[in-house]
Amino acid sequence: MGNHGACRGRRPSAGSRLPRALRQAPAKHRYYCRAAVGRIITFFLVLLAVFPICLAQAASGPDQPLAPDTGSAALKLELLRLRTTARMLHTTAHPDDEDGGMLVLESRGRGVTTELLTLTRGEGGQNRLGSNLFDELGALRTLELLASDRYYAVQQRFTRAVDFGFSKTAEETFEKWGGHGPVLADVVRVIRRFRPDVIASRFQGSARDDHGHHQAAAILTREAFRAAADPKMFPEQILAGLAPWQAKKLYVGNIDAGEGYTLALDTGVVDPTLGMTYQQFAMQGLRHQLSQGAANFTMRTGLHYYRLVESVLSAQATGAAGAHEQDFFDGIDTSLSGLAAHLGDEQAKLPELKQQLAEVAAFVAQADKMADRGPEMALPPLLEGYELLRAAMARVQAAELQPIAKQDVLVNLATKAEQFERAIRLACGVQIKASLDENAASANPEGTVVPGESFSFSVRVQFPPASSITVADIQPVLPARWSYRRQSQPASDTAKFVVEVPGDAEYTRPHYYRDSSEQPLYTIDDPDLAALPLTPPPVQVKVTCRFPQGSVEFVQMVEAEVRVGGAFRQRPLAVVPAASVMIEPAAQVIPQSRHEPVELAVTVRSNLEQLQGGVLEVHAPEGWKAEPASQTMNLSGRNSDRTFRFHLIKLDAKPGRYRLHATLSFKGERYDQGFSVVTREDLGTIYHYQPAAEDISVVNVEIPSKLAVGYIMGAGDDIPNVLKQIGMNVQIIQADELARGDLSRYGTIVTGIRAYDVREDVRRYNARLLDFVHGGGTLIVQYNTGVADFNKGRYTPYPAELGRERVTEEQSTVQVPDPNDKLFRVPNKITAGDFNGWIQERGLYFMHSWDGRWEPLLAMNDRGEPPRKGGLLRCSYGRGSYIYTGLSFFRQLPGGVPGAVRLFVNLVADHPSEQSSPGPRHAGHGE
Secondary structure, eight states: OGGGSBTOOOSOOOOOOOOHHHHTSOSOOOOOHHHHHHHHHHHHHHHHHHHHHHHHHHHOOTTSOOGGGSHHHHHHHHHHHHTOOOEEEEEESSTTOSOHHHHHIIIIISOOEEEEEESOOOTTSOOSSOSOOHHHHHHHHHHHHHHHHHHHTOEEEEOSBOOOSOOSOHHHHHHHTTSSHHHHHHHHHHHHHHOOSEEEESSOSSGGGOSHHHHHHHHHHHHHHHHTTOTTSSHHHHHTTOOOOOOSEEEEEEEOTTSOOSEEEETTSEETTTTEEHHHHHHHHHTTOGGGTGGGOOOOOSEEEEEEEEEOSOHHHHOSTTOOBSSTTTTOOOSSGGGGGGGGGGGGGSTTHHHHHHHHHHHHHHHHHHHTTOGGGGHHHHHHHHHHHHHHHHHHHHSOOOHHHHHHHHHHHHHHHHHHHHHHHHHHTOEEEEEEOHHHHHHOTTOEEOTTOEEEEEEEEEOOTTOOOEEEEEEEEOOTTOEEEESSOOOSSEEEEEEEOOTTOOOSOOSEEOSSTTOSBOEESOGGGTTOSSOOOSOEEEEEEEETTEEEEEEEEOEEEEEETTEEEEEEOEEOOSEEEEEESSEEEEETTOOSOEEEEEEEEEOSSEEEEEEEEEEOOTTEEEESSEEEEEEESTTOEEEEEEEEEESSOOSEEEEEEEEEEETTEEEOEEEEEEEOTTSOEEEEEEESEEEEEEEOOOOOTTOEEEEEOOSOOSHHHHHHHTTOEEEEOOHHHHHHSOGGGOSEEEEOTTHHHHOHHHHHTHHHHHHHHHTTOEEEEEOOSOHHHHHHHTOSSSOEEEOOOOBOOTTOOEEOSOTTSGGGTSSSOOOGGGGTTOOSOSBSSOEEEEOTTOEEOOEEOOTTSOOBOTTEEEEEETTEEEEEEOBOHHHHTTTTOHHHHHHHHHHHHOOOOTTSOOOOOOSSTTO
16 A cells, blocks of 8 residues: 555654663673572573463553453552552653663552653664654654553653754753753653652763763753742643642662662562563563564663652651662652641641541452452452542542642542552453444444544443443543434443544644654644643543442443454554545655656555545646646545656756645645554554655766666665665665675675664675675675674674764764775765765764774764764775775665765775785685
């Protein structure tokens, strides 16, 4: 279906980061014989318990609960949560930064209500799975993190900050984000809404944290700890109803044992409910972050250390300065009855509250004890406690109290009410299924609806046999201006509805957006959705169940069964436009000398049964002409698509950047955007929208004639497409050709980004690539992130050690030691101007050291650092040329950066003199 499939890429992205699970591992571990024996015994005991759980979790998708979140195990966890009011916020910068083992220990092991605040969605990272980058990568990483969160058992939150790539300092990060204020406001809003007792920052806010985003996340967390309590800070939030809030304690992580820690957490303890250690369970969650290369992450074992850096508790409550604590919540009353003390001097207005809450806690304790005899046995005390809790909430709501204290108590009680409802649902065994009717589902297998349409869905409620529970009511929960009618007479346990979707219904799309890849913060129009990971699904159903002790309402999403990969999954119903319009490719680079028409492929996908008589137009920018100017289109069948071909003719367009648009006119509406479905079998779904537009870069570039270029794809990049666009003869070298084919038919071979990281065959047949060079070819090796593995493999012809140096300032000065080198003259003369306008960064993973047979061709550096010369190295090997480059061509070329295009063409065309000596032949400098 053209560009409308899952996880399709559009644009280049910014900086790469090492797997943080590796980078943050302690430098040294010591194991003693006695401990080792104990660990071996524990390993086999855990293995016996883990194996069936692993199988169950491997088979479950995002629509299926994890094994510990079902049945008696899930009920026991909910009862554990009901016994404590502890609330913790964990802050990080990117997906995969989180301390998963700590989160599982606190949330699942101790029942702490926990939120994870991740500043960015990882848009600026790299994708080990493919070429979808920038905001679409951010969408993918959002889904991956949410998949991990299911294991951590936390609620996810984000700020508006965009990951713009690797940053070396917090100062640069804040400069890109427009100062501290915007993102600080987001962090403060999360704190005021969630009202945590404890905030635990993953990072410290110093150079120790490495990445500038990490430093900034910790700095903002420290600032927000106090700012959230100051009513003068972000008063617009106060006016919107968010009362100030002062968390009681602030911790920082990234601490080693010898660095003055306050708290040591052992995540290596086996939890009987999980059947494994907290860290092992967290790693199962982390491994859903496949775009990060999480399948290769290793487990951080041992203790996790945190340091208390701020507290508003008395010295008596926190203990002696520097003393070690047992838990984040030492000195904090986390009992349910302790909530009454949050009213301070106003407790006298509700003198019965403490006793009421103590009675609620007693019912929870009783339910916990009864649950050991079976989930259903816990139901009566849970219902009694729930009714008492709701009565207490009503009294607090009606009382005249100070807003801060009142909001704090109500937020906590609302959380307890939600936990009661989940526990009751687990104890009574109710099953609620709300899904599109069979006819509606078969007519639309994608589970979508178009504004102006109607659809039907059914609800079925099931209880265990001989249950005395009845269904009092079933009602749809719909957005404003949506309407419904019952299609059948209600039965006690079933209902069927027809829903009318208004013509102006909002599409199901991310509530955060930006107009260009240069925008440092997302725009969020609805403050009620700020910080949420996804836009809530549009259609839900509320089921009211009647029990002997009272009634309880349960909410369920309305879902559709959709095929994702090789399996069927339940996906929330989504609203999409009648037509999706997308241009392929989203960007093109065209030589100034080209006069032939440029072909455009505009793909239209119909989300209606009939899309007849639509008019598709391409709006050419000044200096261009589109032929034909428009085409009439007809599509039959929902989800059908068709690609329409146009030609773009260059009239008098000068070198520069141009943008063209496509629009579809149908029944008085104009459609000028398209969407791709970002999903995976183990993930949820995001409908990623982008304009029906194409960016065209006209570049003054000369290309070598009759040069055959072979490209070995790595983790995924668009460089081969750009080379083809400018007229070069490029062919993808497949695995079989790399292993056994005649490589001498190419003049130059290029390895894609991270090829040695992700392809075993590239590592295995590296000797064939070196033979190709020795025989007279040019090999260009682009950066790899597996520094230790690359260096161990000794893949270069002569000694050279890969490092992690990078230059992040894309406008940094570039020095060319020998401008007369053929590489900078043929076929394009490279000048200082060719290094202007680069995007996101200069380069990454430069060579750290090399022997005298290598020639550094460029030097560059970030402010305050020495020149980095390892970003472009060349050596002669036999009759050929071996070039290593860490320059971020994979961003620059698809971005149409003229100088980068010209320089890369020169690299591809760089061949040594035919008179050079063949020299000695090696299979790599290690042999």
